[in-house]
Amino acid sequence: MAKWGEGDPRWIVEERPDATNVNNWHWTEKNACAWSQDKIKELFNDLEIGENELCCKVTEIETCEGEAVVNNRKGKLIFFYEWNIVLKWVSVESNEIEGKITIPNLSEENDISEVDIEITLKTSTNEGEKIKHFLHTKGKHTIREKLKIYVSALKEEFSKGMILPKKDNNNQNVVNSKTTINVKAQMNTTVVSSKNKSANYQIDTITVKQQQKFQCRAVEFFNMFTTVEMVQAFTKGPVRLEAKKGGQFELFGGNIHGEFVELSPEKIVQKWRCKQWDEGHFSEVILDIREKSDHTEVNLTQTGVPKTEEESTKENWDRYYWDSIKRTFGFGYFM
Template sequence: MAKWGEGDPRWIVEERPDATNVNNWHWTERNASPWSQERIKELFKDVKVPSDEADILITEVDKCEGEASANNRKGKLIFFYEWNLVLKWSGELTEGGKYNGKITIPNLSEENDISELDIQITISENDEGAHKLKEIMIQKGKDVIRDKLSQYVTSLKVEFSDGMILPKKDEVKPNSINNLTSGFNKKINMVPVISESKQIGLKIETSTINITQKFQCKAEEFYNAMTRIEMVTAFTRGPVKIDPVKGGKFELFRGNITGTFEELIPGKKIVQSWRYKQWPEGHYSTVTININEKSDHTEVEVIQTGVPKGEVDVTKANWDRYYWDSMKATFGFGAFFTFIN
């Protein structure tokens, strides 16, 4: 049992009897970007477009920019992909005339149905033969392209994600589980200890944390990321409860971080009464977040008073891991930061 003061670095309480995501409850994520790039290049290598009037070939991928991931949350697979593709193609009409062109697909993502994708066909020349070949490519080639893109999405959801849904707790057998992205390799039961701190007169030795952050975003964007439920849900990657008004309560990371909003000045300042579930019962710190927009970035100063002394280092690390790094990855704020002791 992890006792208060031992500084366990996780805010998300996890039960992992075999060092694995048992019952598929916890969020696990696989980076599918390198695999996706190779798969897309493979699918569009020398692809023939059927036509009686011309020999047309999609030759290769010229550009493949974006990212993809596969996530498992509560036994449900969630996929994210967003790609900007440019393909090369060439064609020769039966009556003569060779031409080259490009295919641009600017918005391949899970938000857009493949049947409705914007597929732009261009050709390098500008004569009658080029126009005829381009029209054939528009009529015949788009179906081929959509078919290949469908194959990529299917592969992502079937081949790449194979093994992400794990056996339930009572089905786990020794040596039968491979770790995914949990990052932990031993069992630690983080059931909170019922502290004796509720006794009158017990003094808790505390300290203050000062953190300075610089984000590549507007002050309003950072403020929204800390107060709008859809944005908080996105970067914490799980259900949250949040009422961003004075006196309103919040609950993050499945109840492991809770508190109350004490002051809210949009785009300027957030003050919270804030506690971690592992702390002595009833003990809260005060978090003051000052938001200052500069000419090319937003500077954020976090002052947290009343942090139990044994929890200072781990609390700093968890602000970094679960707030700042996650915001950066989710919203592209491009954060860089410095701690001030």
């Protein structure tokens, strides 16, 4: 057990009486997906939107797809949510007048006032167009108020128990609502202290393998991975990138960095590490790029990943690389 004056103070158990997540230093995460889906359904099911003779009712949440997670990093809460919602509505006066309300971009990146709300009508009639116009002009306010309630409830519900009390500060709860830059600039890893390791210390490592398919040419994928502007686009932040043999790179606020060992449209090899791994420890990332008749297949082999980081490394490739690349450049998903 660490004592004062010995080792990294982040790990000193004396700071926390129960020795749990000392100083709130570690990245902890709560999954809010199921709760969010239930909350969204609760807010919109049977919702009536109307004024005078114009009134419609939400009859079904047709689509509620996305994710929501809450992270505690160094004593700050980081909220990440992204939802695509489609609501079916019908006129209270006539079941023949119906349509949909689509909310494609409810996320922490956009203020509620900036969230797109699209109103469609199944069959155009004079009465139907009146209701559609009403929903466009006034009904959107009601919908946005419900979205505000969801976001507020998410932050209230998932703030509980995430920030643990420190010594002499039992009620501190710092909430960081500037989430976009922070959550997407951090890789979800566990902090491991590298101080006071013996020279013979050996890290137990594993190999991560993944395969992805993209609707693009091999050279397009290669350019996307080696062009500063394109890497900035899918990582959502500034990068340092020297696309040449021996060139350095830094992504996600410096949390991922290393150097290029080999570069060609068919193969990219990187000396790759997460900032929070033991000091001096690098893995090797090999991206084998194979162009097929109608898509490009990319095979990732990453050797030297600390065994304790296996799951988080896999998740972060999926979330911060592959999914983000496909969303950003429209390279498409294969089922």
